[in-house]
Amino acid sequence: MTEPLKVTTVNLNGIRAAHKRGFLDWAEQESPDILLMQEVRAPTEVTQDILGGSYQVFSLPCQINGRAGVAVAVRPDIQVNDVVEGLPGDEAHAAHSGRWLEVDIDWNGTLKLVSAYFHSGALGTPKQDLKMEHLARIEKRMEELRLRGSSLVAGDFNVVRGESDIKNWKPNHNKSSGVLDEEIIYLNRWVESGWVDTVRHLAGDVQGPYSWWSWRGKAFDNNAGWRIDYQYATPDVAQRALDYSVFRASSWDERFSDHAPVTIRYAP
Structure with missing residues (x-):
């Protein structure tokens, strides 16, 4: 490629609902080379029907209908070499399914792209136990990919890194899952x-x-947001990062998801 690689990650809150709210119009206008999607909540054929006219689409639905689901869409002229579905151990619990999808493409050698959807959790419930168990297994894979190099893990991690990643830090710190x-x-x-x-x-x-801004109340209008959508890159990939953008809709009712697309352009 002679042009920068434009990579977008976005939690769709359901691809069918996002499509009705204008997701495809946004994608056609912004034209990312790579779309890493989470919370797709649809069978593979639905995701392919919506995006297949413009992209090669790889999808991993959740075993539980209407939950989770990840997908990777790759521009047609980019060579895809391999696809790996899930993490070792995901099969042990249906709630772990549809949360980790790896796609290898030709880009400065082989670049491994991962669309990741971490558990949201809920403090003091079994959901939080699932989240912590999954984080431990994700960490093992992250270390393997770091040692491999040329990897980009992106998606909805459902965790902030610190006070600068959430507007209301004090009321949430160690009181809310994700903080x-x-x-x-x-x-x-x-x-x-x-x-x-x-x-x-x-x-x-x-x-x-x-x-991310809650659908409820005035969170969006007051910019009471969280930074929970990431692009984690190995150093060889990160050094090529040129710029980033977060697409924040102009008004609450113009959003196609409660998450904003996060885009980074990487130099060829």
């Missing part, structure tokens, strides 16, 4: 081991940029 020290330590440990949180690297020490 617990036991979760945060994972994301920061990965960065300490060598992964690059590419948006934070490009944005610098600023508040946000947020990528």
Whole structure:
């Protein structure tokens, strides 16, 4: 490729609902080379019907209907070499399914793309136990990919890294899933081991940029957001990052999801 590789990650909150709200119009206008999607909530054939006219589509639905689901869409002229579905151990619990999809493409050699959807959890419930167990297994795979190099793990991690990633830190810190020290330590440990949180690297020490706002209340209007959608890159990939953008709709009712697409362009 002679042009930068434009990679977008977005939690769709259901691809059919997002499609009705204008997701495809946005995708056609922005034209990312790669779309890493989470919470697709649809069978593979539905995702392919919606995006297949413009992309090669690889999808991993959840075993539980209407839950989770991840997908990767790749521009037709990019060579796809391999697809790996799920993490070892995902098969042990249906709720772990549809959360991790790896697609290898030709780009400066082989680039491994991962669309990842971490559990949201709920403090003091079995859902939080599932989240922590999954984080531990994700960490093992993250270390394998870090040692391999040329990897980009992106998606809805459902965890902030610190105070600058959430507007209302004090009322949520160690009180809400996603803002617990036991979760945060994972994301920061990965960065300490060598992964690059590419948006934070490009944005610098600023508040946000947020990528999720609750549908409820005035969270969107008041910009009471969370930064939980990431692109974690190995250093060889991160050094090619040129710029980032977070697409925040102009009004609450113009959103196609409660998450905003997070896009980074990587130099060829």
